[in-house]
Amino acid sequence: MAWSREEMAARAAKELKDGFYVNLGIGIPTLVSNFIPEGISVALQSENGMMGMGPFPYEGEEDPDLINAGKQTVTELPITSYFSSADSFAMIRGGHIDLSILGAMQVSQNGDLANWMIPGKMVKGMGGAMDLVAGVKKVVVVMEHEAKGESKLLKRCTLPLTGAGVVDMVITDLGVFEIDRSGKNPMKLIELAPDITEDELRSKTEADYVSAL
Amino acid sequence: MAWSREEMAARAAKELKDGFYVNLGIGIPTLVSNFIPEGISVALQSENGMMGMGPFPYEGEEDPDLINAGKQTVTELPITSYFSSADSFAMIRGGHIDLSILGAMQVSQNGDLANWMIPGKMVKGMGGAMDLVAGVKKVVVVMEHEAKGESKLLKRCTLPLTGAGVVDMVITDLGVFEIDRSGKNPMKLIELAPDITEDELRSKTEADYVSAL
Amino acid sequence: MGSPSSRKVYKDAKSALAGILKDDMVIMAGGFGLCGVTETLVEAIREAGVKGLTVISNNAGVDGIHLGKLLETRQIRKMISSYVGENKIFAQQYLAGELELEFNPQGTLAERIRAGGAGIPAFYTATGYGTVIGEGKDVKEFPGSPRFAGRKYIMETGLWADVALVHAWKGDTEGNLIYRKTARNFNPMMATAATVTIAEVEHLFPAGELEPDQIHTPGIYVKRIVHTPDAPKRIENRTTRPHPTPSH
Amino acid sequence: MGSPSSRKVYKDAKSALAGILKDDMVIMAGGFGLCGVTETLVEAIREAGVKGLTVISNNAGVDGIHLGKLLETRQIRKMISSYVGENKIFAQQYLAGELELEFNPQGTLAERIRAGGAGIPAFYTATGYGTVIGEGKDVKEFPGSPRFAGRKYIMETGLWADVALVHAWKGDTEGNLIYRKTARNFNPMMATAATVTIAEVEHLFPAGELEPDQIHTPGIYVKRIVHTPDAPKRIENRTTRPHPTPSH
Numbered sequence: 001m002a003w004s005r006e007e008m009a010a011r012a013a014k015e016l017k018d019g020f021y022v023n024l025g026i027g028i029p030t031l032v033s034n035f036i037p038e039g040i041s042v043a044l045q046s047e048n049g050m051m052g053m054g055p056f057p058y059e060g061e062e063d064p065d066l067i068n069a070g071k072q073t074v075t076e077l078p079i080t081s082y083f084s085s086a087d088s089f090a091m092i093r094g095g096h097i098d099l100s101i102l103g104a105m106q107v108s109q110n111g112d113l114a115n116w117m118i119p120g121k122m123v124k125g126m127g128g129a130m131d132l133v134a135g136v137k138k139v140v141v142v143m144e145h146e147a148k149g150e151s152k153l154l155k156r157c158t159l160p161l162t163g164a165g166v167v168d169m170v171i172t173d174l175g176v177f178e179i180d181r182s183g184k185n186p187m188k189l190i191e192l193a194p195d196i197t198e199d200e201l202r203s204k205t206e207a208d209y210v211s212a213l
Numbered sequence: 214m215a216w217s218r219e220e221m222a223a224r225a226a227k228e229l230k231d232g233f234y235v236n237l238g239i240g241i242p243t244l245v246s247n248f249i250p251e252g253i254s255v256a257l258q259s260e261n262g263m264m265g266m267g268p269f270p271y272e273g274e275e276d277p278d279l280i281n282a283g284k285q286t287v288t289e290l291p292i293t294s295y296f297s298s299a300d301s302f303a304m305i306r307g308g309h310i311d312l313s314i315l316g317a318m319q320v321s322q323n324g325d326l327a328n329w330m331i332p333g334k335m336v337k338g339m340g341g342a343m344d345l346v347a348g349v350k351k352v353v354v355v356m357e358h359e360a361k362g363e364s365k366l367l368k369r370c371t372l373p374l375t376g377a378g379v380v381d382m383v384i385t386d387l388g389v390f391e392i393d394r395s396g397k398n399p400m401k402l403i404e405l406a407p408d409i410t411e412d413e414l415r416s417k418t419e420a421d422y423v424s425a426l
Numbered sequence: 427m428g429s430p431s432s433r434k435v436y437k438d439a440k441s442a443l444a445g446i447l448k449d450d451m452v453i454m455a456g457g458f459g460l461c462g463v464t465e466t467l468v469e470a471i472r473e474a475g476v477k478g479l480t481v482i483s484n485n486a487g488v489d490g491i492h493l494g495k496l497l498e499t500r501q502i503r504k505m506i507s508s509y510v511g512e513n514k515i516f517a518q519q520y521l522a523g524e525l526e527l528e529f530n531p532q533g534t535l536a537e538r539i540r541a542g543g544a545g546i547p548a549f550y551t552a553t554g555y556g557t558v559i560g561e562g563k564d565v566k567e568f569p570g571s572p573r574f575a576g577r578k579y580i581m582e583t584g585l586w587a588d589v590a591l592v593h594a595w596k597g598d599t600e601g602n603l604i605y606r607k608t609a610r611n612f613n614p615m616m617a618t619a620a621t622v623t624i625a626e627v628e629h630l631f632p633a634g635e636l637e638p639d640q641i642h643t644p645g646i647y648v649k650r651i652v653h654t655p656d657a658p659k660r661i662e663n664r665t666t667r668p669h670p671t672p673s674h
Numbered sequence: 675m676g677s678p679s680s681r682k683v684y685k686d687a688k689s690a691l692a693g694i695l696k697d698d699m700v701i702m703a704g705g706f707g708l709c710g711v712t713e714t715l716v717e718a719i720r721e722a723g724v725k726g727l728t729v730i731s732n733n734a735g736v737d738g739i740h741l742g743k744l745l746e747t748r749q750i751r752k753m754i755s756s757y758v759g760e761n762k763i764f765a766q767q768y769l770a771g772e773l774e775l776e777f778n779p780q781g782t783l784a785e786r787i788r789a790g791g792a793g794i795p796a797f798y799t800a801t802g803y804g805t806v807i808g809e810g811k812d813v814k815e816f817p818g819s820p821r822f823a824g825r826k827y828i829m830e831t832g833l834w835a836d837v838a839l840v841h842a843w844k845g846d847t848e849g850n851l852i853y854r855k856t857a858r859n860f861n862p863m864m865a866t867a868a869t870v871t872i873a874e875v876e877h878l879f880p881a882g883e884l885e886p887d888q889i890h891t892p893g894i895y896v897k898r899i900v901h902t903p904d905a906p907k908r909i910e911n912r913t914t915r916p917h918p919t920p921s922h
Contacts, residue, residue, distance in 0.1 A: 134551070
């Protein structure tokens, strides 16, 4: 049985380590904050200029000056600090964030990532995604394995890239893959969702990988 | 009669305009703050991270956390702000300071400035001088016209440069010169100290200049 | 040695913009989404009617709000942004070829603005290398650097505007500014990177009332300041959690 | 979602440096003159006895104080600084060829440190062009830039250290820091540009006591923190004016 969105988020949460500073993208990655393991505490960065992002506010306590990168109202915590966009991306570009978890349209077996534009469609922009994948120490992609019956894990991305050779791990609804950014080792399957067979996975995956189950 | 140090500082103070943000070097330039004309107010920057530098503190009120670029104890004013060295030199390099007044060992007729090292002697370092002359909108040098009987206003500096083509005006004890940084126009004498003749000045000046008296 | 700073204070947005606006100029506008934007100054630009503007702003406003107003009136010729999602008029004009658009990665945009203000004509970044953003740009490697060896970097250039519009929480008559929470965003860099920076502030104080260690933007960067205590603050994406059930 | 931050707090300078120091490492030391320096951490490095250090610091201390201590014990092999005036031992060792010295213009030094911390391997500046500082460096022009055309710029590279030592006025257990007056100077950039940043703070608070808008250095940059309420603060150049004569 394929993993649900919540199960994918929970699996991604296992990549968190105590004391990590983490940036979570929009969508399934946002759910990861609901699955932070017991005894582990992490600080969430919001690239619009906040470290130590708290949960959504109670109704009536929204502050228009306090939003996350998805423009949602959020709250602050005892550890919180604010800074400018230049300082925020200095933090990201400078390699200070431990982990970024984000969604994708396509990932290639060498870690290329496409998640910002589809030629011919109106493009909204890359926002901070290119900076995050280029700068953060470890990049984990969480996405559906297929879209409209087509594999999203490819030998080569067909969509314009967000970053080249930037992904360290891909968590789909069918399994978990590790990618060696240096390109020295092939992409590696390290986990399967329950009741998914290796044959089924391989048939739904265009990318080459080796099994390390 | 040649100008005294105080008279040179007073002449330099005439370059101040109301609302200017100014950086003053060590020595005679520091004296300029005693001659700010009536009705004119300026803010003094100290490149170690302060805008709006106040006078020296009263005895007993020195604060070790509040010093100027000469490491002297100073005070703050109602307009004061503090910032990091990176932000301070962003301000300087970015062309936001209106005027820098500083001393020199040599100035050439095209605006080259030498004030930081004498080969063979122990060099203390350029500190912020190279940044100031490269970044500030207008650079005024205040210096003695001669050192040990040798002109300090030269065709070409013989000492290692602090900046190339960076000086806009030179005020010596004998007169005042304007320099066109673009090099399109020759250096121009615009004032003489009292009782100094043009002949005397020319005999004491190695640099070429035209008189605009 | 004080600064005669009350002359920086203008009575309203219109007078703060007087003598500055002209067609085809480059404007930086602070804010992220609708957070920390200069609603009042943008409204005054709409009323002034200048056209052909190049606007550097992370986003393009929302239909009818902030930069959305200048899109409605077709005053904007070109946007330099990282994300322009929430704007139907934008999409229409762009798809009709009436609006030019230059996408920058958000961090590259922020740094290009900081660089412009800091006198840095260009810098290198790994962001965008290997993507369309890197196409045609200088590429450099730094094999001698223990920190930066082993990757490729593209050159990005500093930005500068004719006018920067910034929103601050507190300001004083000297132009010193303090921002609040995530309304800080692009405002501090933009304040440094324009020929004329105009600030609209929620609270205006005499010089000396703001703690000098807490000032985010020194007054040297701010040429004009206008007090806008009643400017609307909008929430783009109101998200809440339920109140906890009281325990008995 | 808090951070288990009290583990960042070390009981003294010696334990804060434990397991980090090694010969030939690169250390950044904050401060301008003797203002905002990490006297306690430097004393602990002297006691640890590591040698062959490269020290990036605007100044080199004073005889017997701050980095002057590490010069006495010949622990420093190389200094990267902008001004080293007040130090006789420095001059002796340098003239004897026992000490390497790399001068950087002060603003270039500050920006190189910021760049290193910000993931920027190199940037261009007009500072030093046409001087010995520019010799051998890449030169570039930007003729297409309205702001930067017409001058020549040299390329300077980002700096990174194994350890950064920073002094702050207030810190919390999460590592958030607030500096005081001109004791800020090089400390904020250095905090961002090292594998391990260690802060000594005059006042240590539990997380939540510092106002988030006023924090100069976010805790993410600070790996270790030590409370040094009794560290000496020295004045290098005490300069005063006479008290005004009381009027009767």
